[in-house]
Amino acid sequence: MLSMEQTNAGIDIEALKISFYGAGSMAEAIVRGLINQKLTKPEQISMLNRQNADRLNELSEKYGIQTVLNGSTNEQFIQDADIIFLAMKPKDAVSAISSIKHLLSEKQLIVSVIAGLSISSIERVLGKSAAIVRTMPNTSSTIGLGVTGISYSGSVTEEQRKLAETMFASIGINAVVEESLQDSIVGVSGSGPAYVYFFMEAMMQAAEKLGLPADQAKELIVQTVLGAAEMVRTTGEEPAELRRKVTSPNGTTQAAIESMAASGLTEAVVRGMLRSAERAGEIGSDIERSTLS
Numbered sequence: 001m002l003s004m005e006q007t008n009a010g011i012d013i014e015a016l017k018i019s020f021y022g023a024g025s026m027a028e029a030i031v032r033g034l035i036n037q038k039l040t041k042p043e044q045i046s047m048l049n050r051q052n053a054d055r056l057n058e059l060s061e062k063y064g065i066q067t068v069l070n071g072s073t074n075e076q077f078i079q080d081a082d083i084i085f086l087a088m089k090p091k092d093a094v095s096a097i098s099s100i101k102h103l104l105s106e107k108q109l110i111v112s113v114i115a116g117l118s119i120s121s122i123e124r125v126l127g128k129s130a131a132i133v134r135t136m137p138n139t140s141s142t143i144g145l146g147v148t149g150i151s152y153s154g155s156v157t158e159e160q161r162k163l164a165e166t167m168f169a170s171i172g173i174n175a176v177v178e179e180s181l182q183d184s185i186v187g188v189s190g191s192g193p194a195y196v197y198f199f200m201e202a203m204m205q206a207a208e209k210l211g212l213p214a215d216q217a218k219e220l221i222v223q224t225v226l227g228a229a230e231m232v233r234t235t236g237e238e239p240a241e242l243r244r245k246v247t248s249p250n251g252t253t254q255a256a257i258e259s260m261a262a263s264g265l266t267e268a269v270v271r272g273m274l275r276s277a278e279r280a281g282e283i284g285s286d287i288e289r290s291t292l293s
């Protein structure tokens, strides 16, 4: 299921124009990843927003990409794009797609990163079937360590699949999944970085209570998390086995893990992840209902 394909599979991505409709955190993470990984040049990328001009100026200065607020130039960027990313909040998706549907042509590939938004909802708003890639990336794409769930509409060609998978493989790993699993991907890796940051925040609180200065605590915790994740990847051992190796009988780790387990850590994490996936489903149903009314 996972692929680490890093080559460009013979596709000249640099020749393609890519437009991001919605210039928020997720769009920036992908843009920064694509530019840093040298998959495309900044001048091939445009980013469009509804009203936040300051944000667009910031992105233009930072990455050298083309930016524009809604208006006639905006329309030109959408029309000229080979690939259009839909990257606005779910609540804005239906009106945003409606507002550009007359500008879209059959040769374009639509890539959505919107949680919960189904391919059928997009097609209903467009009023026709289209080449749509539904994805669920995460913000670690910024540094080439993202995870992206990918599903395709029936109209996506083999070449367009290669293109989508090449783009996302350049900023992390891909999991091509049945569309029905996309909400699960939200619960696991879409929201996933936030769970780890939340855990790190708690570790930092504890380190300070234990008397370490904040800066030093952060440095130790970052390296601990990085080292632990890299140990799982490099050794190929299961997390449970690696945990066992840290845990001396009747030692400090056992005392900590027993205390965390007694506070319900496992149940809290499982419940939280299931709730994230469930919420993605709710968001998708709300959007679907609005496309039917």
Ligand SMILES: NC(=O)C1=CN([C@@H]2O[C@H](COP(=O)(O)OP(=O)(O)OC[C@H]3O[C@@H](n4cnc5c(N)ncnc54)[C@H](OP(=O)(O)O)[C@@H]3O)[C@@H](O)[C@H]2O)C=CC1
Pocket: 021, 022, 023, 024, 025, 026, 027, 048, 049, 050, 051, 052, 053, 055, 087, 088, 089, 090, 092, 095, 096, 113, 114, 115, 136, 137, 138, 139, 190, 191
């Ligand atoms: N953040 C994350 O970790 C992840 C997010 N996602 C998905 O990415 C999408 C964006 O999330 P995120 O980047 O966090 O959100 P942000 O709020 O950071 O960005 C959303 C952007 O969309 C713009 N926008 C809203 N409506 C329109 C419109 N009609 N036309 C053009 N631009 C519009 C907003 O601009 P303005 O302020 O001008 O309205 C804003 O820049 C969501 O659908 C989310 O589900 C998916 C995976 C991970």
Ligand SMILES: O=C(O)[C@@H]1CCC=N1
Pocket: 115, 186, 190, 191
């Ligand atoms: O919180 C959200 O809704 C988005 C989707 C996955 C991560 N962030």
